[in-house]
Amino acid sequence: MLANLKETNLRAAHEDAALAVRSLRLSYGPAEILRGIDLSLAPGKALALLGPSGSGKTTLLRVLAGLEAPSAGEVFVHGGCVAAPARGLFLPPERRKLGMVFQDYALWPHMSVAQNVGFPLEMQGIGRAERLSRAQAALARVGLEAMGDRRPSALSGGQQQRVGIARAIASGARTVLFDEPLSNLDRELRESMVDEIAGLVADLGLTALYVTHDHSEAFSLADEVAILREGQIVQAAPPEILVDRPANPWVAEFLRLGAVLSADAARAVLRDLAVPQMAKAVLLPRRDIRICGTSETSLRARVLRCLFRGDDYQLALALPDGSEIQISAASRIAPGQEIGLHIAPEALRWFDIPKRP
Numbered sequence: 001m002l003a004n005l006k007e008t009n010l011r012a013a014h015e016d017a018a019l020a021v022r023s024l025r026l027s028y029g030p031a032e033i034l035r036g037i038d039l040s041l042a043p044g045k046a047l048a049l050l051g052p053s054g055s056g057k058t059t060l061l062r063v064l065a066g067l068e069a070p071s072a073g074e075v076f077v078h079g080g081c082v083a084a085p086a087r088g089l090f091l092p093p094e095r096r097k098l099g100m101v102f103q104d105y106a107l108w109p110h111m112s113v114a115q116n117v118g119f120p121l122e123m124q125g126i127g128r129a130e131r132l133s134r135a136q137a138a139l140a141r142v143g144l145e146a147m148g149d150r151r152p153s154a155l156s157g158g159q160q161q162r163v164g165i166a167r168a169i170a171s172g173a174r175t176v177l178f179d180e181p182l183s184n185l186d187r188e189l190r191e192s193m194v195d196e197i198a199g200l201v202a203d204l205g206l207t208a209l210y211v212t213h214d215h216s217e218a219f220s221l222a223d224e225v226a227i228l229r230e231g232q233i234v235q236a237a238p239p240e241i242l243v244d245r246p247a248n249p250w251v252a253e254f255l256r257l258g259a260v261l262s263a264d265a266a267r268a269v270l271r272d273l274a275v276p277q278m279a280k281a282v283l284l285p286r287r288d289i290r291i292c293g294t295s296e297t298s299l300r301a302r303v304l305r306c307l308f309r310g311d312d313y314q315l316a317l318a319l320p321d322g323s324e325i326q327i328s329a330a331s332r333i334a335p336g337q338e339i340g341l342h343i344a345p346e347a348l349r350w351f352d353i354p355k356r357p
């Protein structure tokens with residue numbers, strides 16, 4: 001599975017991995033965009049690269065694909081080294097046995113579905129007859145064997161997504177890189193597409209790497225999520241672990257897990273609190289906070305906004321230290337109202353680094 005590789009276990013890890021990078025760096029002029037990345041992804045697993053805009057997600061994907069050359073470090077695909085600048089090694093994209101699915105699938109409207117799927121094979125110099133038969137086989141694998149003659153515009157969004165995946169695997173790729181595949185879709189469509197993509201990738205037995213800036217998409221699609229910040233991986237773990245044990249206050253805030261308070265603020269606002277020695281910040285996970293009566297109150301908050309979401313209400317609350325937190329509530333509470341909140345001491349997540357590392 002994915003691991004933050006250490007020098008000692010790297011050799012075994014990268015030999016077995018579908019994808020691995022070691023001490024990867026990339027600079028554009030004086031700007032260092034990727035700053036020492038170690039990752040590996042086991043065959044058949046799905047990894048999401050998640051991070052704020054500009055953190056280097058797309059750049060890392062492009063380095064894996066062979067669309068960018070790293071400045072230092074090594075890239076491995078299915079156990080073989082495909083880029084190592086120190087040794088002058090660089091394999092171009094067509095020799096890496098990786099498929100790519102681009103933002104919004106990037107299908108050419110003037111080509112038929114089968115021509116779209118066969119296009120990368122044409123770029124590899126494969127003849128027409130073989131191209132068509134491989135395109136047809138790939139379409140059959142994604143359940144679209146009857147659609148080869150259609151134009152992409154005559155397919156639903158879900159079918160276009162399947163065409164994008166068929167194109168990625170037509171050359172025999174078992175590992176597919178997805179570059180923000182769902183970024184421009186509206187929310188509802190996106191949710192059903194996430195389901196469909198995850199199902200298809202699992203059915204086809206593919207190894208998948210997704211770039212996304214959407215937390216819920218990353219959590220739904222991937223076995224493990226690597227969080228990038230300014231060209232470095234700050235935490236890589238299964239989604240449940242990220243939510244339960246964020247590595248630092250920045251991860252907790254980025255994932256919007258709740259309110260992060262400095263230890264001093266926590267002492268001031270949380271009743272009867274025992275602050276561990278060395279603690280500099282604490283996360284109050286929003287999933288563990290509930291509205292309560294005065295006798296149970298751990299802290300007080302003021303309602304800033306209250307939004308009806310169909311099933312429940314989303315409350316934006318101001319805590320006494322000025323930080324904001326969003327929780328759900330069963331009924332409407334008017335903005336401006338003071339409420340009591342309860343959080344169990346064992347639900348708190350303490351950090352020995354300050355709130356804004």
Ligand SMILES: Nc1ncnc2c1ncn2[C@@H]1O[C@H](COP(=O)(O)OP(=O)(O)OP(=O)(O)O)[C@@H](O)[C@H]1O
Pocket residue numbers: 028033051052053054055056057058059060213
């Ligand atoms: N060709 C380039 N020349 C110089 N700087 C670049 C180039 N491509 C990307 N960058 C810079 O590298 C940084 C990382 O960009 P990248 O596109 O990898 O981020 P990202 O995490 O994918 O962001 P987003 O979610 O907005 O797509 C950004 O600061 C960007 O401006």
